[in-house]
Amino acid sequence: MPNQPFLSAPATSATVALERALSVHKPLDETGLAAVRACFATSVEMLHGPGVDLTPEFRRSAARLVVRGWIARGAALEDGRRQIVGLHLPGDVMAAPAANEADLSVWTLTDAATICAERFWREAETARAAGQGVGPAWNALRAAERTRLVHQIVRLGRLSAFERTAHLLVELHERQVRVGLAPPGEIALPLTQDVLADILGLSVVHMNRTLQQMRRRGLISYQGGRVVLPDPAALHQAGRRVAPDGQAPSS
Amino acid sequence: MPNQPFLSAPATSATVALERALSVHKPLDETGLAAVRACFATSVEMLHGPGVDLTPEFRRSAARLVVRGWIARGAALEDGRRQIVGLHLPGDVMAAPAANEADLSVWTLTDAATICAERFWREAETARAAGQGVGPAWNALRAAERTRLVHQIVRLGRLSAFERTAHLLVELHERQVRVGLAPPGEIALPLTQDVLADILGLSVVHMNRTLQQMRRRGLISYQGGRVVLPDPAALHQAGRRVAPDGQAPSS
DNA sequence: CGGGACCTTGATTATCTTCAATGCTAGTGG
DNA sequence: CCACTAGCATTGAAGATAATCAAGGTCCCG
Incomplete structure (x- = not known):
């Protein structure tokens, strides 16, 4: 260290x-x-x-x-x-x-x-x-x-955990694509869920469950610090609407 | 209008x-x-x-x-x-x-x-x-x-409703006293609870209950857009600690 | 007197936290 | 090579915090 x-x-x-x-x-x-x-x-x-x-x-x-x-x-x-x-x-x-x-x-x-x-x-x-x-x-x-500070305030003040996560990912996506840190449709995200939770004002446990929810819905997929966004537009939409607690599609 | x-x-x-x-x-x-x-x-x-x-x-x-x-x-x-x-x-x-x-x-x-x-x-x-x-x-x-933007983020992200309220009031107090908009121990607060709720990311109902809680504990008292802080130091403390759900002292 | 804006209350429900484990993987030292 | 550990992801259960729903109540004003 x-x-x-x-x-x-x-x-x-x-x-x-x-x-x-x-x-x-x-x-x-x-x-x-x-x-x-x-x-x-x-x-x-x-x-x-x-x-x-x-x-x-x-x-x-x-x-x-x-x-x-x-x-x-x-x-x-x-x-x-x-x-x-x-x-x-x-x-x-x-x-x-x-x-x-x-x-x-x-x-x-x-x-x-x-x-x-x-x-x-x-x-x-x-x-x-x-x-x-x-x-x-x-x-x-x-x-x-x-x-970005302002967006952070809106996220924390009025968005649900699901929305917050989507909103943040969209922001990071745009930010990284703009300066060439990531190709469109992808985000470099070398953060633990612990850190993500501290960004979004959530507990680690809930952060984990929220991310799972997003994966189950096919909004994101990730491994090794790299997030793939199959449909950035859908994610963007998820960041501005209350997400109904839909059923998992798998079985 | x-x-x-x-x-x-x-x-x-x-x-x-x-x-x-x-x-x-x-x-x-x-x-x-x-x-x-x-x-x-x-x-x-x-x-x-x-x-x-x-x-x-x-x-x-x-x-x-x-x-x-x-x-x-x-x-x-x-x-x-x-x-x-x-x-x-x-x-x-x-x-x-x-x-x-x-x-x-x-x-x-x-x-x-x-x-x-x-x-x-x-x-x-x-x-x-x-x-x-x-x-x-x-x-x-x-x-x-x-x-103030940063403080707003911390409030919304990591403070409970009670703490948020105390924290905001302390901030407003310092801000107003500094420029002479209010005497020490007082805050001018011509806001409806509706607006306060939109600042603190709470529902109006919960905003109301939180304010009542603060009054019951003697941390604030108010009428007509004027808040009195009998003990600003205690309020400041309340803004940085989780508030246990103590009993009301009355009766 | 009626209406509107605002505050207050109770009951119910949803969201999120906390607590307590478990599993997984990579690195470490024997 | 293998136990051992640490960090991280994940899970289930229980509980707290805050939202929502639905009324009342008060006050002011036209």
């Missing part, structure tokens, strides 16, 4: 995922591309094992780019309950939990690699205020992050 | 609440004060009745300052379910729902007055990127808004 981060080779291509994410809004030209890369030129990738608290990293840099792996941001209550607020995927720029979010922490869910993004953050924010360069794209990324 | 907004006198002092909110971080000097006021000098206050959708207003201006009244931002599902994502109080600057938040809407909960804040928004964002003028204060306000 490597609690101690390792250093890795200086990474010039570590920004590939970020470049893709920014390009979703509008493809970056050569100048923009170079500017983004320059922000990470002197930085060194840091490797983290799974289940590692990233708070120490954030003490040194207030923003980090996810190069590889899945990272969770969430709160842990005194009595052991845990709520994951959002997920960070490769290409995401994570801000350190703010001072008024002292109860929040950020930790790795899988093996992961991150890199300091303070310089990029500053430059992107400036560009945003000016509406120049990566500004609009960066703005779109930040807006998408906020929208 | 005035669905049509009225115009009111040009408002120079409409920014009082905003000035207070900004000053929480660091008192504004004369220059800063003047700069803020200048952003609203030529604007006209707009009056809205309760229960009015503000989407049309946002079509004309992407940001509005709440001068008076309570405003909700939330999503309505096709089948009638409704989840309020956040509340806007006097002094808040509301951004129009983003393009990727098409399912979101903003509506008044009480009589309200708003004013266009596009110019202020632009200037504040510039100041923020530069770290000058109202930049830091504006940054703090925006961070606080994000923190």
Whole structure:
């Protein structure tokens, strides 16, 4: 259990995922591309094992780019309950939990690699205020992050366990397909049901049963951290309607 | 039911609440004060009745300052379910729902007055990127808004109805006391239990019973839109622990 | 007085949690 | 190679929490 981060080779291509994410809004030209890369030129990738608290990293840099792996941001209550607020995927720029979010922490869910993004953050924010360069794209990324928070609230507040699950999977699907992390109809999901439960505000047991229900209905199938969505549209529909407790088709 | 907004006198002092909110971080000097006021000098206050959708207003201006009244931002599902994502109080600057938040809407909960804040928004964002003028204060306000979203997620995901209610009340209390909207130990709460239920992801019936429970335990008392908190610390505690179903002390 | 908005109550049902096992698989050390 | 363990998925049973359904009740207002 490597609690101690390792250093890795200086990474010039570590920004590939970020470049893709920014390009979703509008493809970056050569100048923009170079500017983004320059922000990470002197930085060194840091490797983290799974289940590692990233708070120490954030003490040194207030923003980090996810190069590889899945990272969770969430709160842990005194009595052991845990709520994951959002997920960070490769290409995401994570801000350190703010001072008024002292109860929040950020930790790795899988093996992961991150890199300091303070310089990029500053430059992107400036560009945003000016509406120049990566500004609009960066703005779109930040807006998408906020929208995900809002969706999380609606999920937890008003959707049933079944709907929540479908809704989350659809969101992850769109998010991954958009930046090329997964082909259409598939999701990379290297998460235990335990973690999924903490995202969706459910108990592990109920999470398990809900996933079984979705499999029985043929909405999903999965193995080894890879989820297949035979009919994304149907799943999308399931995320916005109350799911009647239908009979299992098998015998 | 005035669905049509009225115009009111040009408002120079409409920014009082905003000035207070900004000053929480660091008192504004004369220059800063003047700069803020200048952003609203030529604007006209707009009056809205309760229960009015503000989407049309946002079509004309992407940001509005709440001068008076309570405003909700939330999503309505096709089948009638409704989840309020956040509340806007006097002094808040509301951004129009983003393009990727098409399912979101903003509506008044009480009589309200708003004013266009596009110019202020632009200037504040510039100041923020530069770290000058109202930049830091504006940054703090925006961070606080994000923190409230996060808290909302934790509430809905992992707190019981009782805890949720306590947690929300504590948050509203701190928020109002900070900007002088309520004296310590009190909260202005001009909301129906129906609306509270839509904030906390509960049914109206259960909302009602939960509030009764809190009253029976002496944690709150209220009448006419004004909640009294005899012991804010106890309420705060109630927001972070599972509430055992104790007996009512009366009789 | 009637109507509407809101609060309250009781009874019933559904959803979800908790508790307690069991099984499976991969990794580990003998 | 095999017992041994740890982490994860799964299952059944029981219980808690919250939703739903269906009435009343109160207050205010036209």
